[in-house]
Amino acid sequence: MRNIYITLIGLLFIIAFLPSCYKDDGNYDYTEVNGIEIDTSGFYINSSYYTVYPGDTIALSPSIEYEHPENLSYSWVLVPFPYEAEVVGNATEWPAPDTIAHTLDLDWIVDVDPGGYRYYLEVKDTVTGLSKQIYPSYINYLNVATAGSFYALMCLSEHEGQTDLGVYYTRLALIFSGDTDPQYYSNKYGHMIPGKPTLLGYGSEGYYYTFTDQGGLRLDKNDFLTMESFDELFYTVPQSNVQDYIDQKSQELLINDGKLHVLNNNLSNDRKFSSAIAGDYKAFPYISSKDKYSDAGNSLCTLFDENSKSFVRYFSQGNNIVKYGAASSEAYVDPNNLPNIPLAILTYDYSKTCAIVKDEEGIIKAYLYNFLSEDDSDVSGNGSRSIIDLSNCENIDQATMFYSGPSATAFHYATSDAIYTFSITSGANTATKIYDLPQGEEVTCIYSLPMGGFPTAGRVYWFATWNEASQDGSIVEFEIDPNSGEPSWFWGQMFGLDQPNPNVTNGFSKIKSMKVGI
Structure with a gap:
């Protein structure tokens, strides 16, 4: 004790x-x-x-x-x-x-x-x-916490062509407890996970998924022992190309090679993902978020179909993908008609969707949707400002990565030399630079503390960077105002933490995906 x-x-x-x-x-x-x-x-x-x-x-x-x-x-x-x-x-x-x-x-x-x-x-x-x-x-x-609980920022990293799982602890996340270890998994078990990392997921039943280009594993949350191999996760095993994953309303949703697979935790003894959900679609690596206690909008999730350049729906325990009906004349955005495949699709403001698209004229815009709307003929996410011209945002045409915290109303984007923020709902039409990257560094992943991490949920952001020349990875930790996306030392000051904002921790491998299991 x-x-x-x-x-x-x-x-x-x-x-x-x-x-x-x-x-x-x-x-x-x-x-x-x-x-x-x-x-x-x-x-x-x-x-x-x-x-x-x-x-x-x-x-x-x-x-x-x-x-x-x-x-x-x-x-x-x-x-x-x-x-x-x-x-x-x-x-x-x-x-x-x-x-x-x-x-x-x-x-x-x-x-x-x-x-x-x-x-x-x-x-x-x-x-x-x-x-x-x-x-x-x-x-x-x-x-x-319950006995055996393990709370940390888990970091799926690439090291010499294989995958390792590191842990990062911070006093800004009050639920965290322990010591940072960039090579946690390999130090614990004496080996790494085969293949290069692609995605880290967390299932609320108490396990992590570590997906690589050679497969992946389901790992117990607390001791990280292997529960199932990639082949054991599916009824019909696909070629490994996992692009997105979300645990939602007693069901786990996974996009692999453009197709949706579903695991129904609300059905007894169902521990495997289904065969690919039927339909003539190629899913973009995005699955819309949905309040676990809400039935608004009826469908379990919304995907983006690259073939038709439109959003489509999946209904709980369904066998196929369903298209949206015609948009009403009052709607400001049409889910059936985007000018191009998005550069990125983000969840913001808990359950809304932001598609960042370069239109036919080369102008980058944000298309905002509320797929939980009871009226599925009008899923406009922000009234008359449901389409925002982003062309005045500094260097957004050079963005290499976009991210929005699910509870935030701002998104961040990274270029080769800086990180910027744009406030979606403030009425702004310009972005703000919040961080200059050191020479030779690139951003490889962005993530924020999820809502279970009260009271700093949605305010702690981690930007993983990599320096190819020095072969050194870092975690740049910010406390951020989730509405403006700008640095805000509120809880850090309240806690009396003696650290800068941002705070940089070196010594990691190349982090490709991050997740907190709550």
Whole structure:
């Protein structure tokens, strides 16, 4: 059983100012009170993270400076996070918090169910009745994980023509806990995965997929042991050319060589992907995202068919691909008629779709769709601004990669020497440069912390870069405003993190795909 010891270092800060004098019928009549001063300016955590497990011990030893310490009482309080009101009968009530200690020092064995929590120390002057709450660093967020849980940024990398799986830990993602290891898989098992990496996927049933140009593996999330080989993943095994994967609403969707394959986790004992879904289509490497709890739009996902230059639909447990009907005259975009095969297709604002297309005149534009619209004759994503001219965006015609975080309303693109951001919904028509690439580096992958990584979900971005001359890969970590796409040191400042924004970590191989398993 591990102990997480938190000891006190740093200077004092004043958390409450009490009245300078007051009437008291106790042991004295008038007393000068200078205030409760509590030193919390430098809690140090041995593990450096706030992910713990049932049975772990959290030990804190704050110090109090107060002229009348005999008046003080202490309560360590624990509440669920998020802390939400409950309906009791006809009334709405806030659940009573748990008190886990009545002492200044905390020595608590974690004995609560896995989940998110917040905890704090309440110091009260029993004479005046005044009190103050003290929060440990990281705004007292506590993630209690299930035994064997493994949370990190997983990095599928190419090394000497083979595939390795590295891990990256960061204090910006509170659910992460451990040490960065660029060659995690090969160090653990003594060998790499055959073939060059193509795509890393995560299934909510508790496993990762590592796809390569020679096949791939399904790996257990926690120990990364092989569960199935590529051939064992399919009823009818295709030639390996996996282009996209998503876990969605109890079904796993995979595009291989332009065809859709489906695994139905909502059907008992179904652990394999189907044969290619029928239809005369060539799927672009994009699968639309859908709220797992929403049936809006009815179809399970939307794909883009390169043959017809149009978006098409797949319905849950269906056997074929279905075309959209004619768009209404009021629609600003037509899913059946794009001028060209997109340069990129992105999910933004949770479930909307942005297709970046160079039209017949060579102008790059963003076509915005809402495929969850109840009216499938009008799937315009942003009203009259559903088509945005991007020609004023600096060097966008030289972009080598595009990315949008699913919860963001901005997308990023990389060129050979810089990274830019464009805000989709702000009304902007120009992009902003956020990072100049060092000489000789190229961006090989972009990814952001998914929504399960509260509270920094959607704000932590990782740009993987590669320097061919030095054979060195890096992870450039930003905290970013998801609406503007620009750097914003909000949670990093809140946590008191001593690192720049961006923060660069070297020593990786050539990262081709990244994923967080939540």
